[in-house]
Amino acid sequence: MTETPEEEEPTSGLRNPQAAARGVGSATLLLEALVLLLALVPLTKLSGHVSGLEIGVLLGLIAVCVLTCAVLKRSWGWHLGTAIQVAIILTGFFNWALLVLGLVFLAIWAYVLHVRRTVLRPAHFDH
Numbered sequence: 001m002t003e004t005p006e007e008e009e010p011t012s013g014l015r016n017p018q019a020a021a022r023g024v025g026s027a028t029l030l031l032e033a034l035v036l037l038l039a040l041v042p043l044t045k046l047s048g049h050v051s052g053l054e055i056g057v058l059l060g061l062i063a064v065c066v067l068t069c070a071v072l073k074r075s076w077g078w079h080l081g082t083a084i085q086v087a088i089i090l091t092g093f094f095n096w097a098l099l100v101l102g103l104v105f106l107a108i109w110a111y112v113l114h115v116r117r118t119v120l121r122p123a124h125f126d127h
Contacts (some may be wrong), residue, residue: 014119015027018073021116025081026069028112032105033065036088054094061087078113085109 014020035056046048064084066127071077092099 017119022072029065
């Protein structure tokens with residue numbers, strides 16, 4: 001027995017759901033890179049002393065955030081995005097404010113992954 005259109009599970013309604021999910025992921029990573037870049041000056045002023053290693057790690061994470069936008073077409077790109085969130089949380093050893101930023105962006109990234117899963121969900125699935 002075939003289902004009638006009224007009984008079908010609604011799709012996301014997007015023409016290209018993969019591109020939409022990549023767009024949300026890329027926007028999140030770019031926003032994260034911008035926030036980390038803007039956090040450099042307050043960290044150096046408020047902390048009193050920020051080592052070259054700390055600045056180098058943050059600049060490296062900023063670059064990785066931007067470059068990861070290009071690989072979100074691949075499934076491992078999304079795993080890399082998650083690893084970035086963990087790495088930013090680990091920068092909390094340098095300064096507690098970075099820990100807070102890492103936790104906030106981890107929560108945002110978790111929501112982005114939820115949206116991606118929802119948008120890319122197949123229209124038909126068994127309950």
